[in-house]
Amino acid sequence: MTAFGDLVDAVIIGAGVVGCAMARRFSVEGASVVVLERAPDILSGASKANSAILHTGFDAPPGSVELQCMQSGYDEYMQIRESFNLPILETGAMVAAWDDSEEGRLPELLDQALLNGVADARLLGRAEVLAREPALGTHVRAALLVPREIIIDPWSAPLAYAMQAKALGARFQFNAGLLSARFDGDLWHLETPSGTLAARSVINSAGIQGDSVERMLLGEAQFEIRPRKGQFVVFDKAAAKHLRTILLPVPTARTKGVVLTRTIFGNLLVGPTAEEQEERERPDVTRPELDMLIAKAVELVPALAQAQVTAVYAGLRPASEEKHYRVHCLPEKGYFCAGGIRSTGLTAALGIARHVHGLWAQSRTAGGERFAAPPTFPLPNLAEHLPRDWQTPGHDGIVCHCEMVTGREIEAALGSPLPPGDFGGLRRRTRCAMGRCQGFNCLARLASLTEGRLSVPIAPEVDP
Amino acid sequence: MSAETYDVAIVGGGPAGLSAAIELKRRGVAKVALFERGTELGGIPRHCGHPPFGMREFGRILTGQAYARRLAGAAVAAGVTILAKYTVVHTGPDGLLTVASPAGIQTIQAARILIATGAREATRAQLLVPGVRPLGVMNTAALQAFVYQEGRIPFRRPVIVGSELVSLSAILTCRSHGIRPVAMVETEHEVQARPAFFALPRVLGVPVMTGAQVLAIEGSPRVTSVRLRLADGKETVLDCDGLIFSGRFIPEAALAEASALALDLGTGGPVIDQHGRSSDPNIFVVGNMIHPIETAGYCWAEGRRVARLIAAELANARNAEPDKTPGRRIIAGAGLKYVVPQRLTLEGRGTVPALNIRAIGAARGRLILSDGSGTVLRTQSVNTAPQKSIRFSLAGLNLAVDSSDLQLRLEPRP
Ligand SMILES: Cc1cc2nc3c(=O)[nH]c(=O)nc-3n(C[C@H](O)[C@H](O)[C@H](O)COP(=O)(O)OP(=O)(O)OC[C@H]3O[C@@H](n4cnc5c(N)ncnc54)[C@H](O)[C@@H]3O)c2cc1C
Ligand SMILES: Cc1cc2nc3c(=O)[nH]c(=O)nc-3n(C[C@H](O)[C@H](O)[C@H](O)COP(=O)(O)OP(=O)(O)OC[C@H]3O[C@@H](n4cnc5c(N)ncnc54)[C@H](O)[C@@H]3O)c2cc1C
Numbered sequence: 001m002t003a004f005g006d007l008v009d010a011v012i013i014g015a016g017v018v019g020c021a022m023a024r025r026f027s028v029e030g031a032s033v034v035v036l037e038r039a040p041d042i043l044s045g046a047s048k049a050n051s052a053i054l055h056t057g058f059d060a061p062p063g064s065v066e067l068q069c070m071q072s073g074y075d076e077y078m079q080i081r082e083s084f085n086l087p088i089l090e091t092g093a094m095v096a097a098w099d100d101s102e103e104g105r106l107p108e109l110l111d112q113a114l115l116n117g118v119a120d121a122r123l124l125g126r127a128e129v130l131a132r133e134p135a136l137g138t139h140v141r142a143a144l145l146v147p148r149e150i151i152i153d154p155w156s157a158p159l160a161y162a163m164q165a166k167a168l169g170a171r172f173q174f175n176a177g178l179l180s181a182r183f184d185g186d187l188w189h190l191e192t193p194s195g196t197l198a199a200r201s202v203i204n205s206a207g208i209q210g211d212s213v214e215r216m217l218l219g220e221a222q223f224e225i226r227p228r229k230g231q232f233v234v235f236d237k238a239a240a241k242h243l244r245t246i247l248l249p250v251p252t253a254r255t256k257g258v259v260l261t262r263t264i265f266g267n268l269l270v271g272p273t274a275e276e277q278e279e280r281e282r283p284d285v286t287r288p289e290l291d292m293l294i295a296k297a298v299e300l301v302p303a304l305a306q307a308q309v310t311a312v313y314a315g316l317r318p319a320s321e322e323k324h325y326r327v328h329c330l331p332e333k334g335y336f337c338a339g340g341i342r343s344t345g346l347t348a349a350l351g352i353a354r355h356v357h358g359l360w361a362q363s364r365t366a367g368g369e370r371f372a373a374p375p376t377f378p379l380p381n382l383a384e385h386l387p388r389d390w391q392t393p394g395h396d397g398i399v400c401h402c403e404m405v406t407g408r409e410i411e412a413a414l415g416s417p418l419p420p421g422d423f424g425g426l427r428r429r430t431r432c433a434m435g436r437c438q439g440f441n442c443l444a445r446l447a448s449l450t451e452g453r454l455s456v457p458i459a460p461e462v463d464p
Numbered sequence: 465m466s467a468e469t470y471d472v473a474i475v476g477g478g479p480a481g482l483s484a485a486i487e488l489k490r491r492g493v494a495k496v497a498l499f500e501r502g503t504e505l506g507g508i509p510r511h512c513g514h515p516p517f518g519m520r521e522f523g524r525i526l527t528g529q530a531y532a533r534r535l536a537g538a539a540v541a542a543g544v545t546i547l548a549k550y551t552v553v554h555t556g557p558d559g560l561l562t563v564a565s566p567a568g569i570q571t572i573q574a575a576r577i578l579i580a581t582g583a584r585e586a587t588r589a590q591l592l593v594p595g596v597r598p599l600g601v602m603n604t605a606a607l608q609a610f611v612y613q614e615g616r617i618p619f620r621r622p623v624i625v626g627s628e629l630v631s632l633s634a635i636l637t638c639r640s641h642g643i644r645p646v647a648m649v650e651t652e653h654e655v656q657a658r659p660a661f662f663a664l665p666r667v668l669g670v671p672v673m674t675g676a677q678v679l680a681i682e683g684s685p686r687v688t689s690v691r692l693r694l695a696d697g698k699e700t701v702l703d704c705d706g707l708i709f710s711g712r713f714i715p716e717a718a719l720a721e722a723s724a725l726a727l728d729l730g731t732g733g734p735v736i737d738q739h740g741r742s743s744d745p746n747i748f749v750v751g752n753m754i755h756p757i758e759t760a761g762y763c764w765a766e767g768r769r770v771a772r773l774i775a776a777e778l779a780n781a782r783n784a785e786p787d788k789t790p791g792r793r794i795i796a797g798a799g800l801k802y803v804v805p806q807r808l809t810l811e812g813r814g815t816v817p818a819l820n821i822r823a824i825g826a827a828r829g830r831l832i833l834s835d836g837s838g839t840v841l842r843t844q845s846v847n848t849a850p851q852k853s854i855r856f857s858l859a860g861l862n863l864a865v866d867s868s869d870l871q872l873r874l875e876p877r878p
Contacts, residue, residue: 234589238721282596284680290592306729308714311589313597390551393568397549401501402718404551404564422685423599436718438587443602444511444609447616456685458599459610459618463641 030368038177040421049315201334230272266384402435478507480751506532595681619706730802799874836868
């Protein structure tokens, strides 16, 4: 069996947004890191399919680890985003009430927001709501405005974390799912399909498999993943003009409910559903739920009755049998877990990484040296409202016309230090084939351009 | 920066745009520019390695690729300024265009703009098809680009969804490249193109399943099967390694939308009058963008017809305002998906071509044209397959008598 080089301080299992943030934090703090990801690329689980909202935590459980991680994650994102050219769309969010009982709940939501330190949250009357969002259904009653809820690029952000980790020496192993593990009282010995490695500690950020990975490592798991599917419908860019503010429903005990929001790429998104299911590996879309989402969107903004659909997708939240995050550790075994990061992980990832690194550092006497000024680099901008590559002369032509992706951008992604492992990864890095034609025009060209450069090729077979 | 100026700026180098460009030059229009976002001219036909194309234009049957080359050659020979790798990102008002190319972003000024951006097939997302999202799911046009342009075989045993003419192109494309379609699935209860054509899949041993719903696409990372509910209510699983979503065309209307042209909900493309003029008097629209979908020959003829009108307008009234008469609306009533044009400008030049109509489903019965007072002006009996276009002649009708809305509806045969 091949060994992946020397003994490392920490092996991180799973390269979702949490794993990527973890790799960055540990690397910045001077730890040697290997990330094991079973898929061909980062962001292949829950992190590839979310609503892309950076939350303030206004409705998170007061005093929770989740709230603390969300708020420190939010702040850190805002601190580092410029050095990585990561975009934000400052939309604010409105929790809109559509009937008496919902309206009656807004004051308590405001109280919770204030308690959670979201001091700029405030109530809006019907006229103010409609003045801000004239396309809303006129039966809207009132809303809670949360100005600092914003939209981000959900893929470039974790990619930046991973790339910084990589620049600091972290190694990413793809197609390397953890198969088995043994702790010899001092070190972990981990087996993957592509080799074994030894590590001083293991960080479990395996998302939907968090419990099974914990069981593999410790023999039993403290928590149980209960997958909760969220389906989405993405409307064409022409629909985005109907809404500026993120539109949230009054939450129920079980879910944050269906959101209507712009995306940073210029589309309008409705979703997610919240469907409990046993199945962990099959985020399928289903017709009744897609129909329901479209009907919901039209109910909120009637003009969407004419909107065209660009994409549909689903993600599986790594929820557990309890509502809160499942962050825990066994320092004597060098085991740390960031599990059950259900529905706020995009926001909280940097905070979770800081928190878990804190637990890890406490358990150790010596450590590597912290990088005072870790390297930063601008990521290509994919946000619609900011300058894109096609607007800068010298690109070699547009390959994906719907999303205006240039040949230069495709080449840059394929040649980057953390290149895509599959077509999904290329799409997330460049937006190619993500637009209204879904590859009608560019798919075949992309198959040729990516020839020999994706571990899962688009279409490997060449006509003999 | 002063804008480059042209008499006519054409957006899109498919059959409609190319034929308009050639005709404008023939009619003596001095400066005609054609902007094509792709690297080559020809539009969809440039990756159709199969016939039939060109009968109407060249009096012979060509493959799409040969046809595209001929049309492109004719445009060059006619002296059209061809700008490939130029994407028009915005048009109007007042004839201004914003174009993007590897050289950067430019503003162009044109006396008239002609948009001919075509149509594309509906995706599995637009059709809200359930299941997971593996590799190997694509439209017919993408399949054709794989095999004819890139020399690649994306799958060997696909299921074809749809039963329009283009679905037959999908079968032919597959069969000429050793790809064996497993089945052709149509969600409606009858095939969408003329039923006689469906001897073809039967001859080739491809079962045609009408009234079948796709319940789920399965597989990761590639398609492995598709689960169907058949017309008789039974469920079945077809093993396959790809899916071709064919037809259900949608106009490529992003530019029209961005440019705030009035759109028709029936076609999904811009509202036009019988001369192809959009809601912006400087902007004309031709080709599949206004009627998804017709043959290349039809779009070619339409491009030529509208070009003549533009040439005449420019010649007669060099500096005059374009025709802004509001005209008379034609509403698609019961049973009809769309009627093109949606507007008649009565004092305008040129003859009124037949209305181009598509019914919702198959059309069997009587088409009835009436005016604002409900008076029936003309009827015509019809009997056509679902995705087939219907022509309704207005010849001999005096429509200039009033300006009330006209309505066309389908009265099904009892
Ligand atoms: C529908 C939906 C909407 C959401 N909206 C938002 C939002 O608007 N804002 C927000 O902040 N958050 C949102 N979230 C939450 C956020 O997406 C998740 O909290 C976050 O993605 C979880 O990240 P993760 O890294 O824990 O899990 P994942 O992204 O699932 O990553 C886990 C990784 O571990 C890998 N793995 C599993 N088993 C193994 C193994 N044995 N060996 C190696 N690797 C393994 C998987 O392949 C996967 O890549 C949403 C989530 C969903 C599903
Ligand atoms: C798979 C398939 C098979 C077919 N087979 C046949 C057949 O056998 N026989 C037949 O007669 N017809 C066939 N057709 C139909 C035929 O292709 C169309 O009727 C014809 O191409 C329509 O011409 P068009 O000019 O309207 O649009 P298109 O051919 O679609 O051309 C539009 C052009 O506009 C360009 N464009 C779009 N937006 C912009 C922009 N913003 N800026 C610049 N350029 C832009 C596009 O790149 C494209 O080149 C087939 C169609 C398909 C999809």
